[in-house]
Amino acid sequence: MAVESALPGDWQLVVGLEVHVELATRTKLFSASANRFGDEPNVHVDPVTLGLPGALPVLNRHAVELAMRIGLALNCTVRPCTFHRKNYFYPDLPKAYQISQYDEPLNVDGHLDLPGGVRIGVERAHLEEDTGKSTHFGGASGRIHGSDHSLIDYNRAGVPLVEIVSRPDIRTSEQARQYVAELRAIIAAVGASDAKMEEGSMRCDVNVSVHKPGTPFGTRCEIKNVNSIRAVGRAIDHEARRQIDVLESGGTIRQETRHWDDAAGRTNTLRSKEDADDYRYFLEPDLVPLAPDAAWVERVRAALPPLPAARRAALADLTGAAVDGEAVAVVVERGQDDYVRAVADAGGDAARALTYVQQAYAEAGASPAVPAADLAALTRLERDGAVTATQAKTLLADLVAAGGGDAAAMAKARGFEAMDADALEALVDAAIAADPDAFAKYKAGEQKAMGALVGAVMKASKGKADGKAVTAILTARAKA
Amino acid sequence: MAPRGAVETARAVAAGDLRAVDVLEEHLGAIRAREGEVHAFNLVTQDAARVHAAEIDARVAAGGAVGPLAGVVVALKDNMCTRGVPTTCSSRILEGWRPPYDATVVRRLAEADAVVVGKTNLDEFAMGSSTENSAFGPTRNPHDTSRVPGGSSGGSAAAVAAGMATVSLGSDTGGSIRQPAALCGLVGVKPTYGVVSRQGLVAFASSLDQIGPFARSVADAALVLETIGGHDPLDSTSIPAPAPTLGPALVEGVRGMRIGRVTDLPEGAEPEVLARLDEAVAALAAAGASIVDVTLPSLGYGLTAYYLIAPAEASSNLARYDGVRHGLRVDAPDVNAMYAATRAAGFGDEVKRRIMLGTYALSAGYYDAYYGKALKVRRLIADDFARAYGACDAILTPTSPTVAFPVGAKTSDPLTMYLCDVFTIPTNLAGHAAMSVPFGAGAHGLPVGVQVLAPALGEHAMFRVAAELERRAPAAGGR
Numbered sequence: 003m004a005v006e007s008a009l010p011g012d013w014q015l016v017v018g019l020e021v022h023v024e025l026a027t028r029t030k031l032f033s034a035s036a037n038r039f040g041d042e043p044n045v046h047v048d049p050v051t052l053g054l055p056g057a058l059p060v061l062n063r064h065a066v067e068l069a070m071r072i073g074l075a076l077n078c079t080v081r082p083c084t085f086h087r088k089n090y091f092y093p094d095l096p097k098a099y100q101i102s103q104y105d106e107p108l109n110v111d112g113h114l115d116l117p118g119g120v121r122i123g124v125e126r127a128h129l130e131e132d133t134g135k136s137t138h139f140g141g142a143s144g145r146i147h148g149s150d151h152s153l154i155d156y157n158r159a160g161v162p163l164v165e166i167v168s169r170p171d172i173r174t175s176e177q178a179r180q181y182v183a184e185l186r187a188i189i190a191a192v193g194a195s196d197a198k199m200e201e202g203s204m205r206c207d208v209n210v211s212v213h214k215p216g217t218p219f220g221t222r223c224e225i226k227n228v229n230s231i232r233a234v235g236r237a238i239d240h241e242a243r244r245q246i247d248v249l250e251s252g253g254t255i256r257q258e259t260r261h262w263d264d265a266a267g268r269t270n271t272l273r274s275k276e277d278a279d280d281y282r283y284f285l286e287p288d289l290v291p292l293a294p295d296a297a298w299v300e301r302v303r304a305a306l307p308p309l310p311a312a313r314r315a316a317l318a319d320l321t322g323a324a325v326d327g328e329a330v331a332v333v334v335e336r337g338q339d340d341y342v343r344a345v346a347d348a349g350g351d352a353a354r355a356l357t358y359v360q361q362a363y364a365e366a367g368a369s370p371a372v373p374a375a376d377l378a379a380l381t382r383l384e385r386d387g388a389v390t391a392t393q394a395k396t397l398l399a400d401l402v403a404a405g406g407g408d409a410a411a412m413a414k415a416r417g418f419e420a421m422d423a424d425a426l427e428a429l430v431d432a433a434i435a436a437d438p439d440a441f442a443k444y445k446a447g448e449q450k451a452m453g454a455l456v457g458a459v460m461k462a463s464k465g466k467a468d469g470k471a472v473t474a475i476l477t478a479r480a481k482a
Numbered sequence: 483m484a485p486r487g488a489v490e491t492a493r494a495v496a497a498g499d500l501r502a503v504d505v506l507e508e509h510l511g512a513i514r515a516r517e518g519e520v521h522a523f524n525l526v527t528q529d530a531a532r533v534h535a536a537e538i539d540a541r542v543a544a545g546g547a548v549g550p551l552a553g554v555v556v557a558l559k560d561n562m563c564t565r566g567v568p569t570t571c572s573s574r575i576l577e578g579w580r581p582p583y584d585a586t587v588v589r590r591l592a593e594a595d596a597v598v599v600g601k602t603n604l605d606e607f608a609m610g611s612s613t614e615n616s617a618f619g620p621t622r623n624p625h626d627t628s629r630v631p632g633g634s635s636g637g638s639a640a641a642v643a644a645g646m647a648t649v650s651l652g653s654d655t656g657g658s659i660r661q662p663a664a665l666c667g668l669v670g671v672k673p674t675y676g677v678v679s680r681q682g683l684v685a686f687a688s689s690l691d692q693i694g695p696f697a698r699s700v701a702d703a704a705l706v707l708e709t710i711g712g713h714d715p716l717d718s719t720s721i722p723a724p725a726p727t728l729g730p731a732l733v734e735g736v737r738g739m740r741i742g743r744v745t746d747l748p749e750g751a752e753p754e755v756l757a758r759l760d761e762a763v764a765a766l767a768a769a770g771a772s773i774v775d776v777t778l779p780s781l782g783y784g785l786t787a788y789y790l791i792a793p794a795e796a797s798s799n800l801a802r803y804d805g806v807r808h809g810l811r812v813d814a815p816d817v818n819a820m821y822a823a824t825r826a827a828g829f830g831d832e833v834k835r836r837i838m839l840g841t842y843a844l845s846a847g848y849y850d851a852y853y854g855k856a857l858k859v860r861r862l863i864a865d866d867f868a869r870a871y872g873a874c875d876a877i878l879t880p881t882s883p884t885v886a887f888p889v890g891a892k893t894s895d896p897l898t899m900y901l902c903d904v905f906t907i908p909t910n911l912a913g914h915a916a917m918s919v920p921f922g923a924g925a926h927g928l929p930v931g932v933q934v935l936a937p938a939l940g941e942h943a944m945f946r947v948a949a950e951l952e953r954r955a956p957a958a959g960g961r
Contacts, residue, residue, distance in 0.1 A: 049582065049583055052807055053802045053807070054807075054808065055563065055569070055576065055579075055581070055684040055802070056563040056569075056585060056683055056684045056685070057681075058680065058681050058716060058717050058718065059718065060715065060718055061718065087798050089797075089801060091818075091821055093817060096802065096806075096807060097802045098798075098801030098802050098804060099798050146816075146817060147816065152817075280845055282797075282798070282844035282845060282846075283844075284794060284798070284844055284853065287688035287689035288685075288719065289718050289719075290718055
């Protein structure tokens with residue numbers, strides 16, 4: 003795959019990603035309020051969520067289980083862990099500290115293999131609580147400073163998050179995009195989160211630095227507010243070029259946090275390292291250490307569904323398609339690989355089934371309405387030459403529109419009857435007779451000339467002729 | 483005539499021999515008589531208490547079942563959440579805040595049919611040893627109103643000592659139940675960390691805080707602890723076990739027990755206090771216990787470690803009082819200025835001092851030297867105790883180095899005030915059980931308490947010793 007972000011000179015990009023995902027639990031990480039997006043503000047609150055005096059956190063066991071699923075799917079070691087308080091003041095942080103995991107996270111030392119085979123290390127995947135959501139009014143920047151008032155929705159406060167921290171193993175913006183896409187696919191596959199970047203249930207912070215091979219890593223900048231996979235690539239490309247410009251003009255990179263402005267396509271300084279909060283981490287005394295026992299870990303591991311990489315490999319194996327090709331990737335991402343398998347199991351042609359599903363089932367979800375046996379019948383009609391590829395495409399649209407049906411009957415209804423071999427040969431001979439020059443050129447080795455002859459046959463047959471069969475007859479005539 | 487205790491009251495009310503409303507009116511009468519000079523309460527909830535007492539009486543009259551504290555008048559330290567009833571922590575910053583829920587202990591008292599008479603004064607956010615650091619003015623010692631009741635649960639101690647409540651609840655982070663119990667001539671219990679739920683207790687230092695009872699007798703304290711203790715799924719640090727059963731411990735005596743006498747106690751206790759301790763040890767020996775000399779060399783470092791760990795946790799626990807959601811808000815041009823103005827106006831000096839200390843101790847570059855080192859001392863103290871408890875079942879020390887001191891005597895020097903807790907703090911650091919039992923009088927005829935220490939979940943042994951000390955105590959102090 004092309005590296006779109008080739009850097010000038012011999013600069014090398016180094017990227018690490020911190021990805022937050024909201025877990026798909028029924029309730030919050032430390033209280034019984036609903037974990038639900040999109041409701042009226044401040045309806046999913048309780049004394050713990052609001053940090054009321056005297057309220058104490060109680061850890062949500064299901065959240066731990068979903069976090070373990072993510073960790074195990076990323077090949078992490080699940081280990082005994084603790085919770086810490088990360089202290090800072092902000093109106094949407096009700097207790098003025100966030101309960102997170104610090105030096106003893108739940109999942110450590112994993113990895114994620116990109117579809118092309120590159121392995122990206124996963125340093126840790128830890129549990130923490132989300133903050134509320136602030137909206138600032140009356141300021142130019144949409145930030146709290148300069149605004150005249152702010153509204154806070156605490157529905158999100160206390161929602162369980164897993165933060166997945168990669169090692170700085172990513173070398174191109176394309177790899178970064180693939181990493182995020184693959185991570186999203188894995189997390190969705192294990193049912194830990196819907197991982198929707200557009201709704202904020204998956205959020206990326208990107209650490210970018212540049213250096214020359216053989217020298218130490220450069221100073222990194224952290225980019226926040228990167229809210230789509232496309233933005234991940236753009237933000238990295240922009241930030242890398244910015245850093246190179248600074249370095250090549252003799253400047254130095256300051257370690258800082260920058261904000262991605264997607265509309266302007268640039269990053270801006272948010273705060274420098276000197277302004278960074280001192281979070282005064284210390285062990286959260288309201289919680290006890292968490293030590294998932296081996297039996298629990300193994301139960302979670304055993305219950306993991308097949309992961310996207312394995313499903314892509316199996317689908318490629320079944321269909322003969324490329325394992326890192328788009329058809330396999332798209333169909334697995336949509337969860338339609340089981341459907342393709344069902345079509346094959348019903349006697350269908352697997353390769354054609356994959357193509358049909360990729361092309362016509364974008365909106366169909368994981369369990370399309372067309373019965374697998376009906377689609378199998380269509381693949382057989384095409385494979386056996388009973389209908390042409392073009393006709394098959396029309397019939398596929400008919401099948402999808404009708405939610406299933408007898409493909410052979412539909413072909414008949416449309417008048418898609420295969421021409422018999424004699425009639426086809428007659429049409430070919432007529433075409434040769436009508437345009438002997440073209441045939442002569444074709445015989446002399448001019449492949450382009452064949453197109454005119456095939457086109458003539460197709461026109462004469464009103465599209466019923468099978469292009470492959472026409473080509474075969476022409477080839478035979480030319481050799482005669 | 484000695485005032486009726488909780489055990490006797492509950493039995494008589496349940497039997498229909500005594501009406502809860504009459505018990506309540508006796509106590510409301512004592513409040514009317516003495517609250518003006520003592521100032522034990524931030525709030526007296528007499529209307530709700532009268533309704534509750536009448537409801538209990540009606541249930542008894544109808545032959546219904548009542549709980550083990552039926553009609554017992556209880557006062558609550560004003561750092562325990564009471565649904566719909568102001569809970570201030572004696573701080574301006576919580577003025578006007580009414581919790582939407584009851585603390586677990588409050589709920590359990592209600593289920594046991596205790597009658598809550600009010601919320602008692604404390605050092606702001608439980609930070610202090612004299613109940614002088616209250617935004618609502620100091621509480622006075624009922625034995626001598628020129629003197630402090632101790633703290634931080636001074637209001638709860640004074641209420642019971644003055645007969646305004648039969649029993650009360652306090653919270654003990656470094657001695658805040660035991661020291662005022664000693665200064666007011668009461669029994670005061672700091673249970674093992676995790677025996678009593680902290681849910682609904684406004685946090686000072688979460689790893690040290692524990693709720694416990696004040697009572698005029700060991701038996702009453704045992705009854706209250708049995709009622710409020712036991713596992714609570716809403717507190718993750720709650721021990722998953724039922725409340726201790728303490729009845730047998732009250733009558734077993736101490737024959738065959740090994741009692742530790744500490745030979746390297748930190749200095750500074752008044753001679754009369756040390757004399758009462760020696761007499762208490764002798765009394766236990768006379769009752770058949772064997773006396774064992776033990777050393778606790780890290781004990782003296784406890785105070786220093788405590789004044790890093792407790793403020794560190796407090797700096798985080800009290801950060802939520804930011805004016806955004808509840809309590810006081812002082813308006814200012816931007817959010818950071820609003821935080822600063824609100825907290826400057828809402829917190830008193832001692833609270834500010836500890837927030838600054840704790841913030842500093844946790845800061846990058848200082849963490850290892852201060853907070854980190856304090857945690858190591860905490861482990862050393864636990865190790866010392868573990869070694870000592872290899873040789874004995876319980877340990878005796880003074881509770882407070884002094885008897886009750888005059889109001890204002892220590893307010894100008896925080897370090898002198900901090901020394902009040904030198905004997906009580908190590909128990910909190912270790913998470914163990916301890917209680918103070920009245921044992922005679924000291925200087926000026928004021929009450930002296932002896933502290934009984936026991937290992938984690940050693941409540942049974944502790945109450946055996948306490949009950950024996952109560953049986954053998956010299957006449958109580960007081961005027």
